[in-house]
Amino acid sequence: MKKKVLWIVLFSLVLLANSQSPAGHLGLFHQGIPHRPLAGGAFVPGQLVVKLAPAILGHDNPGRTGRPADIESHPERVLKARYRDRVWAVDRDRYCGYYVVKAAAGCDLETLRTRLLEDPLIQDVSYNYLASITRQAPNDPMFNYQYALSNQGQVYEPALELSGQAGSDIKALDGWDWSTGSEEVVIAVIDTGVALDHEDLVGKVIPGYNFVADNDNPYDDHGHGTFVSSIAAAASDNGLGIAGVCWKGKIMSIKVADATGIAPYLTIAAGIRYAADHGAQILNLSMGGMSSSFILEDACHYAYEKGCVIVASSGNYGGKVLYPAAYDDYCLAVAATDAHDQVPTWSNFGPQVDVAAPGFFVLGARYLPATPLVLNAYGWGSGTSFSAPQVAGAAALLIGYKPFLTNGEVMALIKYTAADINADTLPGEDDDIGYGRLDLKTLLAPFELD
Numbered sequence: 001m002k003k004k005v006l007w008i009v010l011f012s013l014v015l016l017a018n019s020q021s022p023a024g025h026l027g028l029f030h031q032g033i034p035h036r037p038l039a040g041g042a043f044v045p046g047q048l049v050v051k052l053a054p055a056i057l058g059h060d061n062p063g064r065t066g067r068p069a070d071i072e073s074h075p076e077r078v079l080k081a082r083y084r085d086r087v088w089a090v091d092r093d094r095y096c097g098y099y100v101v102k103a104a105a106g107c108d109l110e111t112l113r114t115r116l117l118e119d120p121l122i123q124d125v126s127y128n129y130l131a132s133i134t135r136q137a138p139n140d141p142m143f144n145y146q147y148a149l150s151n152q153g154q155v156y157e158p159a160l161e162l163s164g165q166a167g168s169d170i171k172a173l174d175g176w177d178w179s180t181g182s183e184e185v186v187i188a189v190i191d192t193g194v195a196l197d198h199e200d201l202v203g204k205v206i207p208g209y210n211f212v213a214d215n216d217n218p219y220d221d222h223g224h225g226t227f228v229s230s231i232a233a234a235a236s237d238n239g240l241g242i243a244g245v246c247w248k249g250k251i252m253s254i255k256v257a258d259a260t261g262i263a264p265y266l267t268i269a270a271g272i273r274y275a276a277d278h279g280a281q282i283l284n285l286s287m288g289g290m291s292s293s294f295i296l297e298d299a300c301h302y303a304y305e306k307g308c309v310i311v312a313s314s315g316n317y318g319g320k321v322l323y324p325a326a327y328d329d330y331c332l333a334v335a336a337t338d339a340h341d342q343v344p345t346w347s348n349f350g351p352q353v354d355v356a357a358p359g360f361f362v363l364g365a366r367y368l369p370a371t372p373l374v375l376n377a378y379g380w381g382s383g384t385s386f387s388a389p390q391v392a393g394a395a396a397l398l399i400g401y402k403p404f405l406t407n408g409e410v411m412a413l414i415k416y417t418a419a420d421i422n423a424d425t426l427p428g429e430d431d432d433i434g435y436g437r438l439d440l441k442t443l444l445a446p447f448e449l450d
Contacts, residue, residue, distance in 0.1 A: 042289075043127035044264050048113055049295055050079070050090075050099040053123040075099060078121065086112050095211070095270035096299065100128070124294050131268060131289035131323070133192065133224045133261040133385060143243050145380075147339045148358035148390060149173070156339060157361050157380060164339030168421075170357060170390055172245065175397065175440025180236070181248035182400030187232050187282045187392050188275035190268065191225030193218045193255035195367040198226055199376045200234040200241040201251070208253040209274055211267045218255035223367045225253065227381055228286045230365030232389035233396065241378055242363055245393025245440075249400065252280050259369070263287060268324075269299035272310075276303035281399055281407075284392040285312040285331075286385035288322025296323055300330040309399070309407045311392040313384035315348035328352045332395075332411050334388040336360060337437050341421040347384060349431045354411075355418050356433035359387035391438055401444060417442040 052075055076090040076099055089102040101116070103109055109127075116125045143149070147156040151169035156162055186206065196205035196219070210218040220226045229251045234244035256271040257263035268287070275283050283303055289296075300310055312325035314335045320326070325333035328351075336347040336359025343349075344360050359382060366377040395410050405413070418436030420427065429435050 042130045043291075044130065044266075046103045046109065047128045048101045048103070048109065048116065049093075049126045049128050049266055049293075050101055050116060050122055051124040051126075051294055051298075052099065053121060075121070082119070083112070083115070086115070093266060093270070095273060096266060096295070098266070098295065100266070101125075126265075126293040126295055127291070128295070129265045129289050129291045129293055131257075131263050131265060131287050133222075133257055133263075133287045146242060146363050148362050149243060149245070151339060156363075162339070162361060165341065168337070168339055168341040168358075170245075170394070170438045171441035172243075175394075175444045176247070178444040179397045179401035181233070181246035181393075181397050182403075183248050183250060184403075185246070185249045185282070185396045185400045186252050186280045187229075187246070187249055187284055187389075187396050188252040188254050188271075188280035189225055189229045189232065189284050189286075189389070190254040190256055190271045190275060191228055191284075191286060192222035192257045192259075192261060193220035193225045194229045194251060194253035195220045195223075195226040195365075195375065196253065197375055198230070198365050198367055200230055200238075200244075200365050200378075201226070202235065204233060204235055205229070205251045205253055208255070208278075209271070210255040211270050211274070212255055212258050212263075218253040220253075220255075220367055221259040221369050222257065222261055223369065224257070224261060224286070224385065225255070226367040227364040227379075228284065228385060228389045229253070231362065231386055232284060232393040234365060241365065241376070245390050246396035246400070249393065249396040252278070257287065261287075265289065265293055265295040269295050272296075272299040272303050276306040276308050280308060282309045282311065282392050282395045284389050285310065285324055286383075286388045288313060288315050288325055290320075290322060292323055292326070297327050297330075300324050300327050304330040304407065307407050309392075309395045309410050311388050311395065313388040314350075314353055316346045316383045316385075317348065318346050319348055321348050321350040321352040326350070326352045328354075332391055332414060333434070334384055334391050335433055336382075336384045336387045337421070337433065341437060343422075343432045344382070347432075351431055353431060354415050354434040355391060355436065355438055357387040357390040357438040359384050362386040394438055394440055394443060397440065398443060413443060414438065 147164045149172035153166040233249040236243040236247035254271040310331045315322035335356040338360035366379040415435040419439040420436040
């Protein structure tokens with residue numbers, strides 16, 4: 001049986017907490033544990049995503065409509081003509097190269113999908129599934145409250161008088177003795193955007209892209225992406241706010257989720273490919289969906305082959321690992337621990353989990369679109385969303401310290417140097433925390449190849 005810690009009573013208290021301190025930007029603001037992800041069948045209505053069979057292009061047309069030249073240069077015309085009674089539009093997605101088939105009114109989407117899968121022109125067909133950020137919202141500052149980085153058993157949340165167990169942390173102080181990162185290393189935060197003018201992110205964010213609005217302004221209209229970014233790489237040792245895991249790394253803001261925190265797979269895939277093509281060495285995906293699809297898997301394969309380290313949150317409903325984290329060949333799937341090195345009940349588990357990091361009441365930069373001028377707020381949040389960027393920050397530290405490592409070597413070292421905190425009950429790799437809780441001391445300090 002999975003060993004999980006019950007937090008029901010505590011989370012009930014958290015949901016009731018909503019007060020404001022005189023300091024304003026240090027006010028207490030909590031929300032409950034991360035919500036259950038979208039149902040497995042959630043997808044963009046009326047859409048199918050088509051992946052063409054590569055062997056078809058450039059050969060004789062095996063179908064009944066269109067010339068060979070049409071198939072090679074304008075597959076959308078051929079598809080539209082073949083399925084004219086069921087389809088009202090076919091468009092090529094300019095970022096991923098797939099074809100988006102929009103069903104005609106009254107057309108049964110599953111029947112259309114079955115028909116398309118029988119077409120020799122087509123290799124695969126997927127719904128454009130929806131993923132959601134694996135989230136929890138923020139509030140409140142100071143390094144002493146960041147038990148995830150350095151846990152001395154201190155009270156890390158004064159309003160609820162929460163304290164931890166000494167040593168239940170990622171050993172950041174020991175790791176920073178060896179590396180605080182490099183400004184040449186870029187972490188792409190593929191999320192809701194980033195508030196680049198938050199006081200602890202000023203000068204840290206490099207140009208990215210907004211795939212929701214299709215423009216070059218990936219500003220946060222939710223708050224989740226800002227919180228995630230600050231955990232990975234907030235400005236550190238600067239007398240302000242909090243410390244990021246990687247002090248000197250840069251953040252590339254890739255906005256794929258809208259103001260509600262929802263993102264179609266095709267949009268996420270576009271963000272993954274963009275980040276891989278524009279110099280990001282690490283991709284952080286603090287989001288997930290319940291359905292597998294070639295849309296996300298192809299994008300992760302593409303980024304991995306380009307040399308990217310892909311870090312993804314496992315999910316927050318105590319069930320199976322979400323996608324893309326579940327793509328074990330390409331992603332580091334990150335579960336959550338708490339301030340006592342226990343696994344919260346809501347942390348998703350399964351054989352794809354690689355490593356864990358603190359995800360219960362983690363401190364980060366708070367940004368609320370409703371108060372856009374408040375750019376010095378901080379807060380606590382819970383979820384594997386906030387475990388993942390600690391691993392992304394660790395990858396950035398390691399790459400900055402040993403830039404000759406391949407992405408596969410970086411991912412392996414993060415796993416194999418993790419602390420096996422549940423060795424007494426589940427020694428070795430297990431479904432709860434993979435190889436263990438992230439440990440920057442063993443990741444960085446002893447590693448000398450030259």
